[in-house]
Structures are given as C-alpha cells and as structure tokens.
Amino acid sequence: MKTxxxxxxxxxxxxxxxxVQFKYxxxxxxxxxCVTKESMQDVLREIGRLAANQKSPMTWNDAAYLTQMIRExxxxxxxxxxxxxxxxxxxxxxxxxxxxxxxxxxxxxxFALAAFVFVMWGR
Numbered sequence: 001m002k003t004x005x006x007x008x009x010x011x012x013x014x015x016x017x018x019x020v021q022f023k024y025x026x027x028x029x030x031x032x033x034c035v036t037k038e039s040m041q042d043v044l045r046e047i048g049r050l051a052a053n054q055k056s057p058m059t060w061n062d063a064a065y066l067t068q069m070i071r072e073x074x075x076x077x078x079x080x081x082x083x084x085x086x087x088x089x090x091x092x093x094x095x096x097x098x099x100x101x102x103x104x105x106x107x108x109x110x111f112a113l114a115a116f117v118f119v120m121w122g123r
Contacts, residue, residue: 008062012073020073024066026057033070040074 009025022033031050035043044067050056051063 010066010069012069014077018077020070020077022066022070022073024062026062029057031058033066035070035074037074040070044070 007025007027010023012020012022014020018036020035022031022035024031024033033043033047047058047063047066047070050058051060
C-alpha cells in the first residue's frame with residue numbers, strides 16, 4: 001500500500017516597509033500572505049476560509065500552524081515601548097533580581113573577609 005506524503009514548506013521575510021511576507025507551499029500549490037499589524041486579523045480569517053474550503057489542499061492543521069506563526073512573527077517584530085512616566089520602573093532587573101544580587105554581594109564579602117582572616121591568622 002502506497003501513501004502519499006505532501007510536502008509543506010513555510011517561510012517569511014520582512015520588506016523595508018515593515019510588511020511581513022509569508023509563503024506557504026503545499027506540494028505544487030503556493031500561498032503568499034502579506035501581513036501588517038493592521039491587516040493581521042483579516043489574513044487570519046482568510047486562512048480559515050481556505051482551510052474550510054473542501055477544494056483547497058490546506059487543512060485545519062496547516063491553518064493552525066500558519067496562524068500561530070503569523071502571530072508570533074508579528075508580535076516579535078512589534079517594537080516594545082517603555083512607559084517613561086512611571087518612576088518605579090526598573091530597566092533590566094526586577095526587585096527580586098536586585099535583592100538576589102545584594103544577597104550574593106553580601107555572601108561574597110563575608111567569604112572574602114573569612115579568607116583574609118584565615119590567611120592573616122595563619123602567619
């Protein structure tokens with residue numbers, strides 16, 4: 001009994017205008033979607049329509065994979081902003097990381113002091 005394996009290839013690229021171009025190929029059928037943050041919901045709906053079409057080679061698994069990839073890529077490319085009005089924001093570290101750093105600095109200082117006393121006592 002022979003089974004047919006369908007080849008599926010996905011790729012994406014970003015052009016200079018910030019438009020993300022997704023290409024998805026199922027055997028000889030190639031799909032191309034141009035996505036921006038504003039058009040993402042419309043593109044995801046279109047992928048769902050393609051998966052629902054019985055004549056389309058795209059399955060619901062293909063649609064789930066494509067929609068997840070589109071969401072991840074668009075979210076990854078979206079610039080993150082920092083609220084500069086909040087004076088309690090710590091850049092790079094949170095309160096737990098700062099407390100851990102202080103604790104490690106104190107332990108290191110105690111160890112260095114103990115080593116110094118040991119060396120000086122041994123003379």
